[in-house]
Amino acid sequence: MSDILNTLSNPSLTADESGALRRLGASSVTMDDLAAARHQRRSAQQTEVGRVVRVERDRARLATAAGTPTARFGPCGPPAVGDWATALRLDDGSVVLDSILPRSSAIVRRASGSRGEPQALAVNVDTILNVVAADRGVQISRLERFLAMSWESGAQPTVVLTKTDVTDAGTLSEAVELISRIAYGVPVLAVSSRTGEGIDGLTADILGLGRTVALLGASGAGKTTLVNRLLGGGELRTSAVRESDGKGRHTTTWRELVTLPSGGAVIDTPGLRALSVWLSGDAMDATFADVTDLAQDCRFSDCAHGDEPGCAVVEAVEAGALDRRRLDSYQQLQRENDYLERRGDPRLEKEYFMKSHSAYKEGRARAAAKGRPVPRRGY
Ligand SMILES: Nc1nc2c(ncn2[C@@H]2O[C@H](COP(=O)(O)OP(=O)(O)O)[C@@H](O)[C@H]2O)c(=O)[nH]1
Ligand SMILES: [Mg+2]
Ligand SMILES: [Zn+2]
Numbered sequence: 001m002s003d004i005l006n007t008l009s010n011p012s013l014t015a016d017e018s019g020a021l022r023r024l025g026a027s028s029v030t031m032d033d034l035a036a037a038r039h040q041r042r043s044a045q046q047t048e049v050g051r052v053v054r055v056e057r058d059r060a061r062l063a064t065a066a067g068t069p070t071a072r073f074g075p076c077g078p079p080a081v082g083d084w085a086t087a088l089r090l091d092d093g094s095v096v097l098d099s100i101l102p103r104s105s106a107i108v109r110r111a112s113g114s115r116g117e118p119q120a121l122a123v124n125v126d127t128i129l130n131v132v133a134a135d136r137g138v139q140i141s142r143l144e145r146f147l148a149m150s151w152e153s154g155a156q157p158t159v160v161l162t163k164t165d166v167t168d169a170g171t172l173s174e175a176v177e178l179i180s181r182i183a184y185g186v187p188v189l190a191v192s193s194r195t196g197e198g199i200d201g202l203t204a205d206i207l208g209l210g211r212t213v214a215l216l217g218a219s220g221a222g223k224t225t226l227v228n229r230l231l232g233g234g235e236l237r238t239s240a241v242r243e244s245d246g247k248g249r250h251t252t253t254w255r256e257l258v259t260l261p262s263g264g265a266v267i268d269t270p271g272l273r274a275l276s277v278w279l280s281g282d283a284m285d286a287t288f289a290d291v292t293d294l295a296q297d298c299r300f301s302d303c304a305h306g307d308e309p310g311c312a313v314v315e316a317v318e319a320g321a322l323d324r325r326r327l328d329s330y331q332q333l334q335r336e337n338d339y340l341e342r343r344g345d346p347r348l349e350k351e352y353f354m355k356s357h358s359a360y361k362e363g364r365a366r367a368a369a370k371g372r373p374v375p376r377r378g379y
Helices: 002-008 015-023 028-040 140-153 169-182 223-231 281-287 289-295 312-318 324-343 346-369
Strands: 047-055 059-063 070-072 084-089 095-100 106-110 118-123 127-133 156-162 188-190 212-216 243-245 251-253 256-259 265-268
Touching (some): 015 028, 015 047, 106 140, 127 223, 140 169, 140 212, 140 281, 140 324, 156 223, 212 223, 223 265, 289 312, 289 324, 312 324
Parallel strands (some): 127 156, 212 265
Antiparallel strands (some): 047 059, 047 256, 059 070, 084 095, 243 251, 256 265
8 A cells, every 4th residue: 555655646746736647647657757847947836737638729728736727838839638748837827838748659640731740639648449330330441540540649549339229239240340350459349328338348447547548530430429428427528629620721629638537538539531640660560460461471572562473462362361452451541651751841751750650669668568469560
């Protein structure tokens, strides 16, 4: 017991702060890092520690032990939902973000349009729930994209099939079967947010104190309903999911981090329409472990699995060992990737790669340390 108390209490955090940070999803390492970051500030007295729970155009909401003040962006630039940050409370009572801790994971998308600046949708996420409605046939290629985005982030993906209460048993088992064929090392859960059936599959190691999950999935998949269920039904979810359209291409989106009564933090994301994601080789490998495993036996190391001689992937398709759709999907994502890469600013591209790459490796290391499934190939 005293061990637990030791890890939960940090000498430079008040008990209120430790409790609040813990409820916001902080691990003991994060709490130490926040305490250290504050210690380094010149005016440690006026420095608050907390988590960014909402980001608007030029300000953010920072949840701290004292409340959820609105904070202006400071020298550290704009944060993302889920960031751990220190903020300075000025004499006039206003709050300015001061520093942002390095991110352990980041769900990033390219903005649609010609200049694809990466946009972090949610950061410091442990588990990504890829939410899919079970009732009307699973769109496998779309799920593949979300899984690719998950692997790229450095968080551990899980698939959650929703609406089991309106799905007949045959359709459900077909969906589970289809998904387990494409989702390597990814747990698949089936739930009904209406009846609560299967919700207990979201166990404490996914949703407990000190953990953060983010929901990804198409609009209508049942993400918000699931969050409401987890919130206990009684609580009104007031987060304004507002999408305003600038010039037909720039979409501003409000996302919010909420904490659950049972512990754990949840970030809902509104439906992603223009999902444009640049993938490192590692994320491609994790998403398409079957294809890349086969590709090791291709005659040419840079085989594109088209009409090259000695292509083990095409052979597997012909032998019925690999779905043609799966190869098509792989090649489609690869083409988009190449396009995004060519289109992008090389410097930005490199920066983004380095960031997401290290997040990915850390994610793998975390998964391995917890004995969770990790992608079979890659590092
Ligand atoms: N029957 C049933 N309907 C659900 C379930 N989950 C969501 N829905 C419905 O599906 C629709 C879309 O849900 P919503 O949570 O808004 O989807 P989101 O766009 O992913 O956030 C709504 O009409 C929900 O009531 C479920 O488990 N069972
Ligand atoms: Mg929603
Ligand atoms: Zn090949």
